[in-house]
Every structure is written in C-alpha cells, then in structure tokens.
Amino acid sequence: MARKIIIDTDPGVDDTMAIFFALKSPELDVIGLTTIFGNVHTSLASTNAVRLMEIADRREIPVASGVADPLTRAFGGPVPYVHGDDGQGNIFLPPPQGQPLDQSAADFIIEQVMSHPGEITLVPVGPLTNIALALRLEPRIAENVHEVVIMGGNAIVPGNASPAAEANIRNDPEAADLVFGAPWQVTMVGLDVTHKVNMTRKHLEHYSTINSPLAQHIARIVPHYRDFFERT
Template sequence: MVNKIIIDTDPGIDDSMAIQIALASKEFEILGLTTVFGNVDVHLATINALRLLQLANRTEIPVAKGASTPLKGKFMGGVPFVHGDDGQGNTWQPPCDLSPINTPADEFLIEQIIKFPKQVTIAALGPLTNLATALSKKPEIQNLVKEVVFMGGNAFCAGNATPAAEANILSDPDAADIVLGANWPITMIGLDVTHKTMISQETLNEISECDAPLNNYVMRAYQYYLDFFMRVNKIDGTYVHDSSVFAYLIDKNLYKTVKYPVKVETQEGISKGKTWPSIGESDHEEGEALLPWKNRPKVNICIDVNEKRVIKLLKSRLIIQ
C-alpha cells in the first residue's frame, strides 16, 4: 500500500538523509515538502529542501515555505555546531534553480488534507509550527488527516537540547502542545527510541559506495554530523533521529509503543519544552477541572525499537538508489 505523505522539515543533515530514504521508498507518494525554521532559518531550509529534490531528480515534488518563527517569541538561530552554517555540513553547495510554490506551508497542508481526506500522513521532522498554524486556520483537518508521525520529544528519558527537552519541541513548545492536544492519530518518535538507534561509521562507509548524486551529497554532509557525535557523544556513528519516522511508517512492528496523553511545558524554566506523559492516577480524579492532561487525547509514544532491523531497513533504502 502506498501512503500519501507530506514531509514537514528543516534540513538539517539528518533531515536530508530522512528525505533521501523517503524518496527511495516505494511505500510513499510524496505530495510535497513543507519547510520550517529549526536547524537553520526557514529561507535556508527551503533552499536545502529544493536542492535535495533536484539532486534526486524529483523536481515534480512541490516545496512550500513555512514558519520563520515560533508561535511566541523569536527564532533563536540554528545549530551550526551540529549541522554547519549552511545546515548541510558546511558543504556550501550553490542554490539550485528551483523555487518554492507560492502557497504557504500551512495552507498547503490544509489544501492537501482536504483534497485527500483520511489519506494524508504528515511526517514532521522539525518544530511543529506549521502544523499548529494549519490547525488554527482549519481545526477540522484533525478529523481528516490519516496520521501524524513526528520526530521529537522525550517521554521517559532526558532531553538533548537541555536536560529536560528535545530540540524540535524546545524550538516551539507552544506549537507542540497544540499539536499533541489535537484529536488526530499521532505518533511521537522521540529520544526514547532515537537514542537507542545508531548508524555506525562502518555502515555509512558502505552507504557511501553508492554513486548517486543525492547520496554523494548527503554522505559528504554527514561527515560533519559524524564529527559532532564523536566530539560530543563519544560514539563512532550517529543517532538516527529523523530517519526513524520513515522506518516506523514502513514497518510499525519495529517499534514498541504505549499510549498516554502528553502535555508540553510551555512556561519559562528548567522544564520548558519537556513532553510530559500522564502516567499517574491524578488525571483520572473527578472534579479536577484544571488538571493539565484533562480531556487531552492519547498520543502513541514509541518507547523501544528493534535497532538492528531498523538499520538494516534504512541501509537497504540508501544503497538501492
């Protein structure tokens, strides 16, 4: 079965590999890419997304430029120490000759979900601002989307942007709280599983042998990412963050999940951006109208993963191009 998907993204080195995997997977019909600030500013994210599609010779896929700032506050800048100043490992490739469509990202999401009711899966790889603004404009899309699967959050483990929070959620916690409170089927692929999934330098060396324009480009950028993980995490490889979204969509049996309502901490303080699942009994007490999780839907939270099978799957998609 082929899934119609929209990839919401902030490329980003790991976004680039994730998009590469999606493009190589027959399970997906990619309706478009929507861009958002995050790893880099939205202008650069859009340039990077367009370049990836051109290198893959998939220029028929539209790119819609999205949010440049979080719902509240300012964009605080990208993370050049992780992804490089260009978001692509300081490879500094020239811009391609493609342009984004005129439709803004949130309106593109609405348009496609309404056009294909109960058929569109949103694969979100960055901050959730575009999804939140789409919901604010057309709340009924939560009843029309097939599924939302996003990379972000940390239910039962520490964060990576702060001890409490994961980077995508911390970039716009208010948007994340709106998205996780909406009544649509939603799966959270957070650090609980992405930090259990590592792609090694040895595997990346094998993937690098595939001589295709997009693969050559992504593997060049990936060297910067590898250097970051060796320097900071002392591992000879990288965690598999964004690509895990597509591994899950291809084979959900690779992941163990639990379902809880999730509330995002939006207030300033040491817990800002933390995704809090309701795992206690207090949310079931009667008469407590102000309980944070009251009337919030359950989120499908990935908590464990078959790492070997995920890496085998991703490797197969990256090598067959």
C-alpha cells in the same frame, strides 16, 4: 498502495537522510515538503529542500515555505555547529534552479489534507509551528488527516536541548501543545527511538561506494554531523 505523506522539515543533515530514505521507500508517496526553522533558518530550509529534490531528480515534488518564528516567541537561532553553516555539513552547494511555491506551508497542508480526506500522513521532523498554524486556520484537518507522525519529544529519556526538553519541542512548545492536543492520531518518535539508530563509519564508507546521487550526498554531509556527536 503507498501512503501519502507531507514531510515538514528543517534540513539539516538528519532530515536530509530521512527525506532521501522516504523518497526511496516503495511504501511512501512524498507529495510535498514544507519547511520550518530549527536546524537552520526557514529561508535556508526552503533552499535546501528545493536543492534536495533536484539532487534526487524529484523536481515535481513541491516545497512550501513555513514561518520564520515560533507562535509566541522569537526563534532562538540555528545550530551550525551541528549541521554546518549551510545545514548540509558545510559542503556549500550552488543555489538550486527551482524555487519554493508562493503558497505558505500551512495553506499547502490544508489544501492537500482537505483534497485527500483520510489519506495524508503529516510527518513533522522539526518544530511543530506549521502544523499548529494549519490547525488554527482550518481545524477540520484534524478529522481529515490519516495520522501525524512526529520526530520529537523525550518521554522516557533526557532531552537534547536541555535536561528535560528535546529540541523540536523546545523550539515551539506552544505549537507542540496544540498538535499533541488535537483530536487526531499522533505517533511520537522520540529520542528513546532515534538514539538507537546509529550511523557508523562503516555505514558511511558503504554510502561513499554507492553510485547514486543520494548516497553520495549523504556520504558528503554526514562527517560534519558525526564529528559533532563524537566530540560531545
């Protein structure tokens, strides 16, 4: 049986690829996206998430908008030099037809987890603020979540937002402290793992030849992202 997951995301080129790969995996059942600040502001993250579901022809997957700032501080701002002003490699697609839910990200997480005890894996690939807020509002989700799989952190390698810190954790360290300290199973996929996953020019050329809206979208958005990392 496919594992039910909620992806908490700030898309973002890398998040877009992760979402598309998750949608195509027979091992995963994406039951919702929740959005957060990070690569882009939360409002744009929500717009992008809805648009991605339309590109993937998965309009039935709901998108719930999260908060715009960390728990105790102001958001330091997005990174358009990495992901583009639109968060999608500066390809500037038209607005999506759909809209996010009226329900907040934290409330959506709570509702889904408590309705499917032991079944849902939370997959935050941005700052952990929405997950921390859901914990604050309903601490019982910790005993009802199957697992939390975090893309973030840098236990054994240098950071990418500072010499010591990875960007998702640095964007809301107080939220990260709550999430890592909660009584649930956490798997951290840190920079020591993600730095080993490379997309070469050969990969990109291959995607451009695939007759699929998902592959074609990846081929369009990656060059801006790749160029940043080649420069740095």
